[in-house]
Structure formats: C-alpha cells, structure tokens
Amino acid sequence: MSPFATFWRKGNSSSSGEHRSFLRRAELRAHDDTHRHKILKAITSYEQAVGTMKHSQFRHWQQARHLAAQVKAYALAHLPDLLETFEKIISARGATVLWAETAEEAREHIRRIVRSQNARKVVKSKSMTTEEIGLNEMLQAEKVEVWESDLGELIVQIAGEKPYHIVTPAMHKSKADIAKLFHEKLGAPYTENAEALTMVARRHLRKAYITADIGITGANFIIAEEGAIVMTENEGNGRLTMACPPVHVVIVGIEKVIPRLEHLSLFLPLLATSGTGQQLTCYNSIVRGPRSPAEPDGPETMIVILLDNGRSRLYGDPEFHQSLRCIRCGACLNACPVYRTIGGHAYGTTYQGPIGAVISPHLWGMEKWSHLSFASSLCGACTDVCPVEIDLHHLLLKNRRRAVQAAKTGKGWKFGFRLWAFIMRSRRLVHLAHHLGRSLQWLRRVLPRDQAAHIPDLARQTFAEWWKQHERQK
Amino acid sequence: MSAKNNILRRLRQAGMKGSAPDLPRWQDASVFADFPQTESPDLNRHFAHRFEALQGEFYQAGSAAEARSRLLQLVEKENGPVLVQPHEWLRRILNPLAANSERFHYMDAYSQDSREMEKAAAGITTADFLVARTGSLFLRSHTAFGRRLSVLPPLHIVLARPQQIVASLEQGFSKLKKENQPWSYGVLITGPSRTADIEKILVLGAHGPKRLAVILVTE
Numbered sequence: 001m002s003p004f005a006t007f008w009r010k011g012n013s014s015s016s017g018e019h020r021s022f023l024r025r026a027e028l029r030a031h032d033d034t035h036r037h038k039i040l041k042a043i044t045s046y047e048q049a050v051g052t053m054k055h056s057q058f059r060h061w062q063q064a065r066h067l068a069a070q071v072k073a074y075a076l077a078h079l080p081d082l083l084e085t086f087e088k089i090i091s092a093r094g095a096t097v098l099w100a101e102t103a104e105e106a107r108e109h110i111r112r113i114v115r116s117q118n119a120r121k122v123v124k125s126k127s128m129t130t131e132e133i134g135l136n137e138m139l140q141a142e143k144v145e146v147w148e149s150d151l152g153e154l155i156v157q158i159a160g161e162k163p164y165h166i167v168t169p170a171m172h173k174s175k176a177d178i179a180k181l182f183h184e185k186l187g188a189p190y191t192e193n194a195e196a197l198t199m200v201a202r203r204h205l206r207k208a209y210i211t212a213d214i215g216i217t218g219a220n221f222i223i224a225e226e227g228a229i230v231m232t233e234n235e236g237n238g239r240l241t242m243a244c245p246p247v248h249v250v251i252v253g254i255e256k257v258i259p260r261l262e263h264l265s266l267f268l269p270l271l272a273t274s275g276t277g278q279q280l281t282c283y284n285s286i287v288r289g290p291r292s293p294a295e296p297d298g299p300e301t302m303i304v305i306l307l308d309n310g311r312s313r314l315y316g317d318p319e320f321h322q323s324l325r326c327i328r329c330g331a332c333l334n335a336c337p338v339y340r341t342i343g344g345h346a347y348g349t350t351y352q353g354p355i356g357a358v359i360s361p362h363l364w365g366m367e368k369w370s371h372l373s374f375a376s377s378l379c380g381a382c383t384d385v386c387p388v389e390i391d392l393h394h395l396l397l398k399n400r401r402r403a404v405q406a407a408k409t410g411k412g413w414k415f416g417f418r419l420w421a422f423i424m425r426s427r428r429l430v431h432l433a434h435h436l437g438r439s440l441q442w443l444r445r446v447l448p449r450d451q452a453a454h455i456p457d458l459a460r461q462t463f464a465e466w467w468k469q470h471e472r473q474k
Numbered sequence: 475m476s477a478k479n480n481i482l483r484r485l486r487q488a489g490m491k492g493s494a495p496d497l498p499r500w501q502d503a504s505v506f507a508d509f510p511q512t513e514s515p516d517l518n519r520h521f522a523h524r525f526e527a528l529q530g531e532f533y534q535a536g537s538a539a540e541a542r543s544r545l546l547q548l549v550e551k552e553n554g555p556v557l558v559q560p561h562e563w564l565r566r567i568l569n570p571l572a573a574n575s576e577r578f579h580y581m582d583a584y585s586q587d588s589r590e591m592e593k594a595a596a597g598i599t600t601a602d603f604l605v606a607r608t609g610s611l612f613l614r615s616h617t618a619f620g621r622r623l624s625v626l627p628p629l630h631i632v633l634a635r636p637q638q639i640v641a642s643l644e645q646g647f648s649k650l651k652k653e654n655q656p657w658s659y660g661v662l663i664t665g666p667s668r669t670a671d672i673e674k675i676l677v678l679g680a681h682g683p684k685r686l687a688v689i690l691v692t693e
Binding site: 041042045046055056057058059063064067070071073074076077078079080083084093098099100101105149150151152155168169170173174175178194195197198199201202205206209210234235236237239240242243244254259261262264265266268269276278279280281282283284285286287288289290291292293294295296297298306308312313315316321 | 588621677
C-alpha cells in the first residue's frame with residue numbers, strides 16, 4: 001500500500017473495518033488492468049451517447065437541469081403534504097400504502113405479505129431499494145424463490161455478486177464472462193453472441209412471470225397529484241412483473257416524489273439522457289392502482305411501501321437536504337475518476353460513486369462510511385453532470401468536516417497539521433524544509449520500488465528563490 | 475405512534491415548506507431542440523422518422539383493405555394466433571380478416587390464460603396517442619385490453635390514425651388530464667424491447683416484444 005494511503009488511514013480516525021476493506025479492494029482493483037479496461041470501454045460508450053443526446057434533445061442542457069432542480073426542490077419542500085396526497089389518491093383506487101421507517105420494517109411488511117399470500121415464488125424487476133433493504137436474503141430465509149428479471153441483475157444474481165452499478169449492474173462482465181456463467185449455471189450452450197445470450201435469459205424468465213405469486217418492483221418517480229408510481233426500463237421485464245402476477249408490491253424511497261403528471265415530460269427525457277444517453281427509455285409505465293373492475297387483467301392487489309430508512313434524517317439536515325433530489329441516473333458514477341478506477345464493488349455499499357459517498361454516512365453511520373468521502377480528488381465532475389444540480393463535491397467536503405469534528409482524531413494527525421501550518425506561515429521555514437527535504441530524499445531508496453516512485457524529486461530551488469534569481473538576471 | 479406519523483412528523487419538524495420558490499412553468503417547445511416545428515401533416519413524417527430510428531416498423535395505409543394486407547404481411551413470419559383488442563374501430567377494419575382466417579381472434583372471445591397468450595404470434599391494439607418528437611406510443615390498460623396483450627406476444631402491432639399524433643409529451647399528458655377515466659396502468663412505449671447489458675451491445679426483444687409495428691390508417 002502506498003505510504004500516503006497508510007499515513008492517511010492512520011490520520012483518518014474512522015479506520016473502521018469497512019474503511020480497511022475499502023482500501024484493500026480499491027488497491028486491488030486499481031491494479032487490475034483487465035477490469036479497468038472493461039469499465040473504460042463501457043463508460044466511453046456511455047459518454048458518446050450522452051454527449052450526443054444532450055445536444056440533440058435539449059436546446060440548453062443547463063436550462064433543463066435547472067428546471068428539474070427547481071421542480072425537485074419544490075417537491076422536497078412540500079414532501080409531507082405531497083406524500084399524503086399520493087396516499088389518499090392511490091388508496092381511493094384500491095391500492096394499499098404502507099410506511100416503513102427502517103429497512104427492517106420494510107422487510108417485515110413484505111414478510112407479512114408473503115405469508116398472507118402463501119407465496120412460494122417472487123419475480124422482481126431491478127430496484128436499488130430492494131438491495132438497500134436486503135430483500136433477497138430475507139425472501140430466501142422465507143424459502144421463497146426469487147427470480148431477478150432484469151438481465152444485468154440476473155447475471156449478478158447467478159454469479160452470486162452484488163450489483164456493480166446502480167443503472168447497469170453487470171457492467172463489469174464481458175461477453176465471455178456471461179457466456180461461461182449461462183453455460184455453467186443455466187445449462188445453455190456456450191455462446192458469446194449477445195443476442196443469443198439475451199434470448200437465453202428471455203426463455204429462462206418466461207415462466208417466472210406467468211407462475212410467480214408476487215411481482216416486486218421499485219419506482220423511479222412518485223407522482224403525488226396523480227396518485228401514481230412510474231417505472232422506467234428498456235427490457236420489458238418490469239411491465240411483465242406488473243402485468244402477470246396477482247399481487248404487485250412497490251418499494252420506493254419517499255424522496256422520489258414529483259408533483260404532477262406533466263412534470264414527466266421533462267423528467268423522463270432527462271433521466272433517459274443522463275442514465276443511458278437515450279431520448280426516452282423504452283418503457284415508462286405509470287401505475288395508478290390495482291386492476292380496475294372494467295379491466296381484463298392486472299394484479300388484484302397493489303401495495304406501495306414508502307421507505308424512509310434515514311431519508312427523513314437527510315431531509316432535516318439543511319446542508320444535505322438537496323441530496324434527496326437524486327433521481328438515481330448514475331451519471332455521477334460514470335463521471336467519477338475514482339469510480340472509473342476502482343469500480344462499483346470496491347465501495348461495499350448499496351449506492352456507489354459520488355452520491356453513494358454523500359448519503360451512505362447519513363443512512364448507515366458517519367463513523368462507518370465517512371472514508372468514502374475522503375476517497376475523492378474533489379474534481380467536481382459529479383456536480384457538473386448531475387441532472388438535478390446536486391452540489392455533490394461540496395457535500396463530500398462537508399461529510400469530511402463532520403467526520404473530523406465528530407471523531408477522536410489522532411493526536412499525531414493534529415500535531416502534524418499544526419506543524420505544517422507553522423512552517424507554511426514563514427517563507428524562511430518553507431525554504432529550510434525544502435532544502436532539508438532535498439538533502440534527505442536519497443532515503444527514498446529504503447522503500448520498495450513502486451512506493452518510491454510516488455515520491456518525486458524536489459527541485460533544486462524553491463520557486464521564490466528561482467524567481468528572485470531570474471529577476472536579478474534581468 | 476405509527477411509522478407514517480413518525481415519518482411525517484420528522485419531515486414537518488424540518489420546516490422546509492418555505493425553502494423553495496414556486497414551481498417553474500415551461501413548454502416543451504422551449505426546452506427541446508428536437509421539438510417538431512412543422513404543421514400537422516408533417517407530424518406523421520416526423521413520427522415515422524423517429525419511430526424507424528428506434529427499429530420500429532412504420533406503414534401508412536390509405537384504406538382498411540390496405541391495412542389488412544399489411545397486417546397479413548407483418549404476421550406471416552411469425553407462428554401462432556394473432557390476438558386482437560376488441561375495439562369497435564379495429565373490428566370494422568379487421569372483421570373481413572377475422573372471418574376468413576383461423577389465426578385472428580378477438581380477445582373477448584379467447585382464452586385469458588397467460589400460457590395461451592404466450593403462444594400468440596402477435597398482439598394488435600389501438601393507442602391513446604402517438605408522440606412525434608420521440609416516436610412513442612401511449613397505451614392504457616382500459617383501452618388496450620389490459621396489461622399483457624401489448625407485452626407478452628413477440629410482435630406488437632398498433633393501428634392508429636393521424637389525428638392521434640401529438641407533437642410532444644406535454645400535449646399527450648394534458649390530453650390524459652382532460653379525461654377522467656378509471657385506468658390502472660399506462661405505458662409510454664418508445665421502440666421495441668431492448669437491452670445493452672452485455673458489453674453495451676444493443677439487442678432487441680429482451681423480454682418485451684422484439685418487433686413493434688405501427689400502421690397509420692389515413693382513410
């Protein structure tokens with residue numbers, strides 16, 4: 001491990017187990033060229049599509065994201081009223097709305113639904129909230145078969161892994177990886193043809209939709225005044241999950257509210273552009289309740305679980321309140337140089353990348369997760385790409401401040417910074433330190449070669465000395 | 475104290491209500507660069523162009539007879555029954571086909587079992603509106619005969635009229651708001667089903683229909 005990382009780790013007081021594992025995984029991934037190549041390939045293709053679409057679809061992308069930020073800010077400001085409006089309207093149509101303060105409460109709601117339905121089989125579409133609450137593990141404990149229907153989620157489920165990215169969960173898998181997986185675990189003939197592999201998944205899942213007892217989805221938006229949830233996807237597995245099983249359960253974060261149906265005319269294109277560089281995602285479903293009496297099919301029972309799990313805490317925090325605007329597009333992950341280097345699994349949390357680093361300490365504990373906010377160069381690329389104008393990199397900085405204020409920072413760390421500040425205030429001391437350092441830099445040789453490489457040569461003169469000398473020469 | 479009350483109380487205690495300005499207003503025409511700048515006959519062309527760019531199959535039919543022959547052409551490559559939404563306008567166009575062909579069945583006289591629907595070659599429905607800017611269609615469960623007909627079969631065929639094409643999403647949604655119908659499910663469809671989860675390679679027909687066709691009947 002590089003000397004800086006070691007020093008940093010010792011100084012940063014939250015040297016929790018999570019932090020140590022994070023550094024270990026990050027180090028491994030940073031040196032894994034194959035992995036980095038795969039990620040770069042995926043992100044390059046993403047960037048081309050998004051760059052083109054921002055120009056071709058929007059007159060002024062900045063205007064569009066500003067409007068979206070304003071709508072989200074309004075929705076958040078009125079969140080309690082809008083949530084009650086949503087509940088009232090959708091309940092009048094026969095849906096049941098349940099509220100969950102914690103992940104455990106959400107799991108308990110679903111456990112009760114599963115037991116009351118005697119459910120043996122559940123089909124689900126891709127949903128980060130289901131990851132957040134650990135749904136699959138709970139269902140397995142209840143001896144319920146869980147079928148992940150999104151292709152990316154199916155791939156990671158079969159591989160026994162967690163999702164790699166909030167939008168493209170299997171971004172780290174090559175065709176060959178997937179071919180091997182499907183061949184070994186699904187008994188499909190070995191092929192690296194993307195179409196053939198997709199058809200394997202399609203056939204594998206067909207009977208799941210038709211025979212499942214419960215369909216579970218997330219939601220991209222809650223439309224308060226319409227009493228509806230919106231689900232965005234390309235594959236159609238979500239549509240089938242909401243069409244075939246007799247029970248539809250939606251688990252959605254309380255912050256997903258937008259006020260009116262017409263706001264979708266901005267948010268659907270915005271999400272598609274930032275998320276995948278598409279003009280619109282293939283299927284945007286608007287669900288207003290269980291099947292109505294005149295309809296020939298659809299679930300008889302619809303249950304919406306509104307999930308808090310720390311969001312109301314973020315809500316009450318004036319600095320971090322804006323992080324709830326997030327529409328989970330994944331753009332900040334793709335823009336982040338750290339994410340590009342270490343990938344999604346290194347983070348060890350449900351939500352990766354900049355937004356994950358910002359919210360994880362507030363959802364799951366500052367001491368446990370603040371290290372992610374330190375693992376950033378604060379380049380600001382995330383803030384730049386966010387379609388709802390969340391000031392992500394400043395929030396990372398604010399997490400750092402809180403972590404340091406809250407924690408018992410090491411005495412050595414405090415002393416080191418005081419010494420540095422003392423030296424920096426005096427030009428003479430800076431020069432002294434510089435030349436002292438130069439005379440001692442041969443000591444690098446005691447370190448292993450790849451670590452010594454991190455430490456550059458010091459210049460022969462300080463800049464001030466060089467300037468003075470050249471001014472004289474003029 | 476229930477979870478709901480606890481959550482709402484915490485949210486209200488934060489006192490954020492006055493923190494945001496009023497909702498902004500805007501029009502799609504001023505936000506979207508690709509907003510169709512043409513008069514209504516050209517909305518057909520704009521829609522067709524966007525729809526085909528998504529690998530949708532677009533046809534115009536000047537008469538019911540033309541629509542029928544186009545339909546037969548579309549389904550000939552697929553095997554199995556063709557399931558039709560029992561809509562008055564569709565019946566007028568398709569009755570000659572349904573009468574003469576073993577393949578065509580109206581859904582109100584057919585099995586509702588998903589396993590039977592799975593064997594279908596195609597599902598035929600109307601649409602609520604079409605969007606020129608994005609090449610999209612909007613269907614609702616009470617007009618498209620439920621949720622499954624437009625998503626289970628591998629080919630989804632939509633019969634539509636030029637008057638149903640609106641310039642942008644904004645107009646489509648405001649149309650919906652004007653009515654007050656008891657629909658439980660609506661979907662904005664933009665092209666056939668697709669995925670790029672495998673190395674970003676675009677594959678059509680992931681779980682939803684692999685083929686999506688629109689026949690615009692202009693008679």
